[in-house]
Amino acid sequence: MRRLLPISMLLTLIVINDAHAAEIPEAAQTCVACHGADGQGTPQAPKLAGLSSRYMNAQIEHFISGDRNNVIMTLMAQSLVDLNVRQQALDYYAAQGTTPTLQKRGDVLNQSGAEKLYYQGDLHRSLPACYSCHGPSAVGGEHFPRLAGQQSSYLKEQLIAWQKNERKGDPDNTMGHIAGKLKDTEIQALADYLSAIK
Ligand code: HEC
Numbered sequence: 005m006r007r008l009l010p011i012s013m014l015l016t017l018i019v020i021n022d023a024h025a026a027e028i029p030e031a032a033q034t035c036v037a038c039h040g041a042d043g044q045g046t047p048q049a050p051k052l053a054g055l056s057s058r059y060m061n062a063q064i065e066h067f068i069s070g071d072r073n074n075v076i077m078t079l080m081a082q083s084l085v086d087l088n089v090r091q092q093a094l095d096y097y098a099a100q101g102t103t104p105t106l107q108k109r110g111d112v113l114n115q116s117g118a119e120k121l122y123y124q125g126d127l128h129r130s131l132p133a134c135y136s137c138h139g140p141s142a143v144g145g146e147h148f149p150r151l152a153g154q155q156s157s158y159l160k161e162q163l164i165a166w167q168k169n170e171r172k173g174d175p176d177n178t179m180g181h182i183a184g185k186l187k188d189t190e191i192q193a194l195a196d197y198l199s200a201i202k
């Protein structure tokens with residue numbers, strides 16, 4: 005009986021893995037190569053877990069319209085013109101969210117550097133606190149994307165793309181105005197700070 009235990013555990017694991025593969029809707033199967041089955045991202049592509057369906061849908065539209073430019077993702081977005089297929093793929097990833105620990109503004113009022121910028125902004129530059137839109141612990145919600153745990157290099161590239169006016173489609177260009185006020189060193193510090201929130 006004792007020797008059988010590991011085998012039965014192994015079988016259970018195989019069954020769980022199979023069940024997991026079967027759960028990935030056909031619509032999302034091409035995405036897995038780059039974004040991962042669990043949406044945690046790979047060196048090829050950012051994390052999608054924890055982003056809302058609504059936010060991701062807007063980004064697919066931005067890739068199609070050319071408001072966002074990325075050769076690979078533009079091609080992928082063009083393959084998602086069927087709205088039912090698109091919805092299935094996005095809902096699959098939106099459901100992969102993780103439960104975060106929520107750090108609120110009051111908890112971090114004495115902070116400095118990137119954390120201070122995130123929770124308090126900078127009044128002198130009319131730079132709003134990222135917190136006011138991206139929320140406690142940077143988990144986002146609805147059309148505000150989750151930033152916590154996202155790849156640092158990806159976050160940095162997006163802020164630079166807004167500075168260069170290469171990423172558009174955000175109503176009122178809110179993020180463009182904000183990114184334009186950030187120094188290079190602050191972009192790096194914010195990207196590192198945000199990616200380290202698990
Ligand atoms: C060959 C790799 C690859 C595949 C396959 C791929 N993506 Fe992407 N995806 C990327 C890259 C790279 C980016 C980042 C683009 C950028 O820097 O603007 C991205 C970005 C995204 C974003 C924006 C994320 C954000 O935080 O704004 C969404 C949404 C997305 N992909 C959805 C999908 C879906 C859905 C599929 C499957 C139908 C898919 N991707 C397949 C590489 C890929």
Ligand code: HEC
Nearest residue numbers: 062132133134137147148149159162173174178179182194
């Ligand atoms: C007034 C609201 C608001 C504030 C304040 C704000 N953001 Fe955003 N942010 C947004 C919205 C809305 C989007 C999605 C834009 C789009 O749809 O293209 C976004 C997107 C982003 C993205 C892209 C994420 C991705 O997955 O592609 C990054 C990075 C980002 N914000 C960082 C910041 C940082 C850092 C700050 C503070 C310095 C900040 N934001 C402050 C509203 C805000």
